[in-house]
Amino acid sequence: MFPLKERLLRRMISKKCFFEIIYQIISNIPYWLFYGKFVNIDTLEGGESMKVVIIGNSAAGINALEEFRKHDKESEVTLISKEGGVAYSRVLLPYYLRGKVDYDTFFIRDNDFYKEMNTRYIEAAVTNIDEEKRLVEIDSGKRFSFDKLLIATGSSAMKPPIEGLAGEGVYNMWTLEDVKNIKPLFKKGNRVLVLGSGFVSLQAAWAAICKELDVTIYELAPRIMPRVLDDMGAKLLHEKITQHGGKLHLNTLTQRIERKEDGTMVIHAKDKESIEVDLIIVGTGVRPNIGFLENTSVGIDRGILVDEKMETNVSGIYSAGDVAQGPTAFGEKHVIHALWPTAIEMGKIAGANMAGKELEYEGSLNMNVTQLFEITVASMGRFMDEEGNEIWEHYDEKEGSYLKVVLEDGIPVGGTIAGGSDLVAFLGVLRPFIRKKQGIEDSPEKLMETLHKKIASTPTKNILEII
Numbered sequence: 190m191f192p193l194k195e196r197l198l199r200r201m202i203s204k205k206c207f208f209e210i211i212y213q214i215i216s217n218i219p220y221w222l223f224y225g226k227f228v229n230i231d232t233l234e235g236g237e238s239m240k241v242v243i244i245g246n247s248a249a250g251i252n253a254l255e256e257f258r259k260h261d262k263e264s265e266v267t268l269i270s271k272e273g274g275v276a277y278s279r280v281l282l283p284y285y286l287r288g289k290v291d292y293d294t295f296f297i298r299d300n301d302f303y304k305e306m307n308t309r310y311i312e313a314a315v316t317n318i319d320e321e322k323r324l325v326e327i328d329s330g331k332r333f334s335f336d337k338l339l340i341a342t343g344s345s346a347m348k349p350p351i352e353g354l355a356g357e358g359v360y361n362m363w364t365l366e367d368v369k370n371i372k373p374l375f376k377k378g379n380r381v382l383v384l385g386s387g388f389v390s391l392q393a394a395w396a397a398i399c400k401e402l403d404v405t406i407y408e409l410a411p412r413i414m415p416r417v418l419d420d421m422g423a424k425l426l427h428e429k430i431t432q433h434g435g436k437l438h439l440n441t442l443t444q445r446i447e448r449k450e451d452g453t454m455v456i457h458a459k460d461k462e463s464i465e466v467d468l469i470i471v472g473t474g475v476r477p478n479i480g481f482l483e484n485t486s487v488g489i490d491r492g493i494l495v496d497e498k499m500e501t502n503v504s505g506i507y508s509a510g511d512v513a514q515g516p517t518a519f520g521e522k523h524v525i526h527a528l529w530p531t532a533i534e535m536g537k538i539a540g541a542n543m544a545g546k547e548l549e550y551e552g553s554l555n556m557n558v559t560q561l562f563e564i565t566v567a568s569m570g571r572f573m574d575e576e577g578n579e580i581w582e583h584y585d586e587k588e589g590s591y592l593k594v595v596l597e598d599g600i601p602v603g604g605t606i607a608g609g610s611d612l613v614a615f616l617g618v619l620r621p622f623i624r625k626k627q628g629i630e631d632s633p634e635k636l637m638e639t640l641h642k643k644i645a646s647t648p649t650k651n652i653l654e655i656i
């Protein structure tokens with residue numbers, strides 16, 4: 190038996206607990222009535238500070254958070270991400286498969302980052318948004334209230350509806366999880382089919398060749414990398430792929446995958462002899478992650494429509510990165526560029542504006558630079574030959590170097606390079622002319638000469654920094 194004093198104390202505590210529980214139930218009744226089910230609504234009560242929710246833990250989300258915190262140290266910030274763990278760079282995934290970077294190099298921030306940003310980090314998928322009640326719901330049913338919201342959910346890689354494609358041994362190369370699945374199959378002598386010949390697919394194919402896999406690429410279109418390279422750049426890269434042993438088939442329709450008991454797969458494509466492989470990497474397109482916005486009034490076309498401030502049509506709801514369709518350097522209002530630097534730029538603008546600044550985005554200038562099959566290929570702006578445009582080209586067959594400038598009414602609007610990595614300096618020189626819409630007064634010959642001088646005087650290690 191406890192002494193009297195202790196018994197009284199215990200009774201008081203249990204009474205307090207009882208009243209506490211009753212209080213909790215009563216205080217939740219309004220939410221019950223309002224939202225239909227009993228959920229824990231976090232951050233709904235208490236405190237005068239603004240409540241900010243950021244969905245996405247990658248280039249756009251992280252840069253928005255950092256920029257926001259530069260201007261606002263007080264507000265309550267919650268960052269939600271479906272892919273757990275510390276933020277990492279997708280750009281490095283193929284380099285990891287090639288063995289060029291270690292696992293640790295992936296991560297673009299460290300473990301303490303979220304604490305330093307005074308941010309609550311929730312690993313969960315957002316399933317719903319109620320823009321009127323200003324609530325975000327995650328897969329557990331829990332809801333978070335917000336005053337300002339950033340949607341930076343990027344995009345996901347798709348798999349086409351080919352019979353037998355779903356299942357083991359078939360992966361995209363889009364997430365850290367994907368490369369963890371691919372890595373054990375990246376063994377010398379294994380046979381891989383790469384579906385698609387876009388930027389990511391060819392990165393996967395090159396990584397496989399570097400690891401001495403037997404590589405076949407099936408592409409439905411008549412040429413490779415249509416969104417990244419002009420015809421000449423594509424032709425030069427195509428030659429390099431073949432020289433390195435890649436079996437590249439254009440105009441090829443994959444029809445059916447037959448699965449064998451030992452785990453290997455037989456690929457049936459139209460008008461082709463069937464081939465057997467151990468692994469398939471699919472790079473046939475991506476889709477913005479916007480499913481949770483289905484029943485909202487947030488303006489959507491292919492992605493989320495944003496203005497120069499990265500704000501959507503719903504006041505206080507912003508979007509940035511691959512999921513957002515925003516302004517470009519050429520004055521177009523709504524384009525998805527799906528590039529890492531664009532995601533960073535958009536994220537910074539969104540973060541500043543969410544903190545009450547008035548910043549406007551000058552527009553994304555698309556630029557793709559990649560080194561694969563021992564050639565550097567890159568493009569910037571409007572690089573395709575279009576009717577009415579003036580083209581200045583320089584091709585040195587012996588050196589295997591190709592440079593091109595596209596001009597509209599005397600103003601450069603884009604360029605392409607293919608050859609040594611030193612040529613990237615060319616795009617560095619061209620970039621301000623495109624941004625400032627400034628004409629090039631030199632003759633084509635003079636311009637090429639200036640560019641060559643610039644390239645020659647730029648130390649190789651600084652070349653990528655120029656851009």
Ligand SMILES: Cc1cc2nc3c(=O)[nH]c(=O)nc-3n(C[C@H](O)[C@H](O)[C@H](O)COP(=O)(O)OP(=O)(O)OC[C@H]3O[C@@H](n4cnc5c(N)ncnc54)[C@H](O)[C@@H]3O)c2cc1C
Nearest residue numbers: 245246247248249271272314315342343510511527528529
């Ligand atoms: C293999 C590869 C190579 C690349 N190479 C280059 C390159 O060389 N140069 C270049 O410019 N670009 C490159 N890119 C593209 C670049 O990675 C993207 O443009 C960039 O990652 C976009 O950043 P983001 O923040 O908009 O979205 P993402 O990086 O896609 O991140 C989206 C975030 O949102 C989260 N999320 C998604 N849905 C939900 C949800 N429902 N609920 C909660 N969280 C959610 C995810 O967990 C993730 O944290 C490459 C991409 C890949 C896959």
